[in-house]
Amino acid sequence: xxxxxxxxxxxxxxxxxxxxxxxxxxxxxxxxxxxxxxxxxxxxxxxxxxxxxxxxxxxxxxxxxxxxxxxxxxxxxxxxxxxxxxxxxxxxxxxxxxxxxxxxxxxxxxxxxxxxxxxxxxxxxxxxxxxxxxxxxxxxxxxxxxxxxxxxxxxxxxxxxxxxxxxxxxxxxxxxxxxxxxxxxxxxxxxxxxxxxxxxxxxxxxxxxxxxxxxxxxxxxxxxxxxxxxxxxxxxxxxxxxxxxxxxxxxxxxxxxxxxxxxxxxxxxxxxxxxxxxxxxxxxxxxxxxxxxxxxxxxxxxxxxxxxxxxxxxxxxxxxxxxxxxxxxxxxxxxxxxxxxxxxxxxxxxxxxxxxxxxxxxxxxxxxxxxxxxxxxxxxxxxxxxxxxxxxxxxxxxxxxxxxxxxxxxxxxxxxxxxxxxxxxxxxxxxxxxxxxxxxxxxxxxxxxxxxxxxxxxxxxxxxxxxxxxxxxxxxxxxxxxxxxxxxxxxxxxxxxxxxxxxxxxxxxxxxxxxxxxxxxxxxxxxxxxxxxxxxxxxxxxxxxxxxxxxxxxxxxxxxxxxxxxxxxxxxxxxxxxxxxxxxxxxxxxxxxxxxxxxxxxxxxxxxxxxxxxxxxxxxxxxxxxxxxxxxxxxxxxxxxxx
Numbered sequence: 081x082x083x084x085x086x087x088x089x090x091x092x093x094x095x096x097x098x099x100x101x102x103x104x105x106x107x108x109x110x111x112x113x114x115x116x117x118x119x120x121x122x123x124x125x126x127x128x129x130x131x132x133x134x135x136x137x138x139x140x141x142x143x144x145x146x147x148x149x150x151x152x153x154x155x156x157x158x159x160x161x162x163x164x165x166x167x168x169x170x171x172x173x174x175x176x177x178x179x180x181x182x183x184x185x186x187x188x189x190x191x192x193x194x195x196x197x198x199x200x201x202x203x204x205x206x207x208x209x210x211x212x213x214x215x216x217x218x219x220x221x222x223x224x225x226x227x228x229x230x231x232x233x234x235x236x237x238x239x240x241x242x243x244x245x246x247x248x249x250x251x252x253x254x255x256x257x258x259x260x261x262x263x264x265x266x267x268x269x270x271x272x273x274x275x276x277x278x279x280x281x282x283x284x285x286x287x288x289x290x291x292x293x294x295x296x297x298x299x300x301x302x303x304x305x306x307x308x309x310x311x312x313x314x315x316x317x318x319x320x321x322x323x324x325x326x327x328x329x330x331x332x333x334x335x336x337x338x339x340x341x342x343x344x345x346x347x348x349x350x351x352x353x354x355x356x357x358x359x360x361x362x363x364x365x366x367x368x369x370x371x372x373x374x375x376x377x378x379x380x381x382x383x384x385x386x387x388x389x390x391x392x393x394x395x396x397x398x399x400x401x402x403x404x405x406x407x408x409x410x411x412x413x414x415x416x417x418x419x420x421x422x423x424x425x426x427x428x429x430x431x432x433x434x435x436x437x438x439x440x441x442x443x444x445x446x447x448x449x450x451x452x453x454x455x456x457x458x459x460x461x462x463x464x465x466x467x468x469x470x471x472x473x474x475x476x477x478x479x480x481x482x483x484x485x486x487x488x489x490x491x492x493x494x495x496x497x498x499x500x501x502x503x504x505x506x507x508x509x510x511x512x513x514x515x516x517x518x519x520x521x522x523x524x525x526x527x528x529x530x531x532x533x534x535x536x537x538x539x540x541x542x543x544x545x546x547x548x549x550x551x552x553x554x555x556x557x558x559x560x561x562x563x564x565x566x567x568x569x570x571x572x573x574x575x576x577x578x579x580x581x582x583x584x585x586x587x588x589x590x591x592x593x594x595x596x597x598x599x600x601x602x603x604x605x606x607x608x609x610x611x612x613x614x615x616x617x618x619x620x621x622x623x624x625x626x627x628x629x630x631x632x633x634x635x636x637x638x639x640x641x642x643x644x645x646x647x648x649x650x651x652x653x654x655x656x657x658x659x660x661x662x663x664x665x666x667x668x669x670x671x672x673x674x675x676x677x678x679x680x681x682x683x684x685x686x687x688x689x690x691x692x693x694x695x696x697x698x699x700x701x702x703x704x705x706x707x708x709x710x711x712x713x714x715x716x717x718x719x720x721x722x723x
Contacts, residue, residue, distance in 0.1 A: 189254075191256045191270070192254055203315065203322055205244060206245075206312070206315045210312045215344065221303035223354065223383065226380060227302070245309070249283050252283065253274055257273070282312070324337075334430075335434060345395065350384070353369070357369040360406065365406070365409075394413070394420060453470075475534070475605050476534060479605075486531075498528060501527040501528050502524060502527055512553065514633050514634055515581075518626055519623055519626045521622075526619055532555070532607060533608050533609075533610050534608075536602065540601050541601065542596045542600050544564065544597065544598055544599050547595060547596075548582075548584055548596055548613070549584065549613050550580060550613065551584050552580055552609065552610055555608060557603070558603045558604060558606065559572070559573040559603065559606060572603070573600070584613035587634045587644075
């Protein structure tokens with residue numbers, strides 16, 4: 081009992097000591113684990129910071145947003161374990177990774193606009209691949225020698241084109257379209273829209289690996305197995321349409337496109353003729369291609385050139401080819417003749433219409449010249465003046481100045497028309513002294529009103545004493561300020577100079593009034609921009625503050641030149657004030673008169689309605705009383721008879 085009683089407490093103390101040691105060890109292990117975890121979290125955070133900074137430098141799309149999670153670690157070189165343990169929040173780390181993933185995902189998504197240069201450049205690439213398949217597959221399928229001589233080259237080119245086809249599907253999935261005038265950039269919507277189209281089915285069929293069947297049938301049949309690549313022809317036509325709208329020479333491009341169509345049709349027909357000859361037997365009769373055993377016709381180049389020559393003669397209906405012998409040859413030739421007549425007739429018609437369109441401008445211009453010549457001959461105009469007029473027209477045509485700018489720009493909306501006018505004329509208009517530092521709105525209105533004019537050598541733009549109704553800005557040419565004799569030159573005005581701007585402002589107190597102060601004559605052919613006084617005043621009605629500034633600027637210029645009378649200025653200003661008050665009163669009176677007139681008309685209308693109603697009531701009452709009196713009389717007569 082004693083031993084057992086002694087061993088019991090010893091065992092309890094031993095168990096207690098073991099328990100105490102285990103708790104200390106577990107605490108130490110937990111602290112070590114927490115420090116390791118904190119260190120791992122710190123490294124993860126530093127990696128997140130590095131990735132975030134890299135993404136921001138790569139994207140450069142969005143402004144940096146304040147992030148409390150990253151700001152805690154931005155300046156800390158190596159945080160302590162306690163700090164790391166405090167900030168190691170899984171939600172914050174998850175949000176940081178999610179933000180980085182979303183930004184990188186946005187960076188990868190690219191949506192092309194059909195009007196962008198990048199989309200057009202891609203059309204060039206896919207158009208080249210389609211044209212390669214469209215022209216070389218048929219010749220490789222018909223001429224076995226061409227296919228078998230360069231097998232490795234064809235395989236490389238074919239698979240490069242297949243890669244371009246696959247990339248084209250990705251481009252179509254990321255090509256936006258306009259919906260209510262806005263470019264759709266939602267990738268999911270673009271994908272759904274493209275998948276529902278017939279073009280998606282054709283694109284998928286065009287990249288099916290049908291050419292792998294060459295492992296079974298042989299390499300010579302590879303071009304035939306790849307004919308599904310021709311389902312992408314719409315891309316080639318789209319490239320032609322885009323180029324036609326983007327080029328500065330659309331008529332020349334249309335002619336080149338038609339010539340290309342002709343060559344491709346002749347090329348295909350030549351290949352089909354050679355293949356048909358192989359089916360019937362080479363050299364079996366005079367109509368088919370001669371036997372390849374003949375050295376003269378055995379080479380590949382001679383075979384293709386002969387077939388191309390035969391196809392050209394047949395499709396152009398020139399003839400001069402060996403006559404057919406078999407029924408199959410007759411049918412083939414009939415089909416070729418029909419194709420040649422239909423296709424080439426349409427092509428020639430298109431060429432004729434394009435040439436006529438190209439000459440339409442010349443024809444219209446020549447019609448105007450002929451009409452003017454007929455008029456001058458009918459009115460017996462002198463030969464000298466007639467020659468000047470003809471030379472003026474020749475200058476217009478030679479320098480391509482026959483285009484009516486107002487007529488050309490009339491089809492554009494007002495905003496685009498204003499932007500074009502600003503791009504062309506704004507710098508020229510800013511050279512005028514009185515228009516410097518004017519309101520932008522006024523300058524926009526004025527550039528839309530500038531009209532080009534061309535003067536011949538010796539023409540007077542204005543003479544001394546004439547009433548100034550226009551101002552002029554020199555675009556090209558040289559003008560001379562001459563004396564009354566027309567010979568003495570006082571100065572020469574060059575491009576960028578302007579004159580007549582003071583006379584169209586109606587500045588009161590000017591000693592010259594609105595009269596021209598000099599004779600200005602064109603030395604050669606001169607191109608000028610003209611702004612009339614009426615158009616300037618119409619524009620200034622919407623900008624009264626700018627009008628006051630222009631008039632004050634004109635007064636300053638006249639005062640510097642000593643052409644302003646101060647007395648008349650004040651009198652003129654008083655007169656202008658009186659005129660403005662008179663105009664205001666007149667407008668008020670007109671408004672009152674219009675109101676009184678409307679009230680009078682309405683009251684007169686009401687009076688007419690009342691009179692009409694009164695007449696109707698009187699007529700009704702009179703008719704009713706007469707009817708009653710007749711009835712009473714008849715009753716009295718009947719009663720008298722009865723009695």
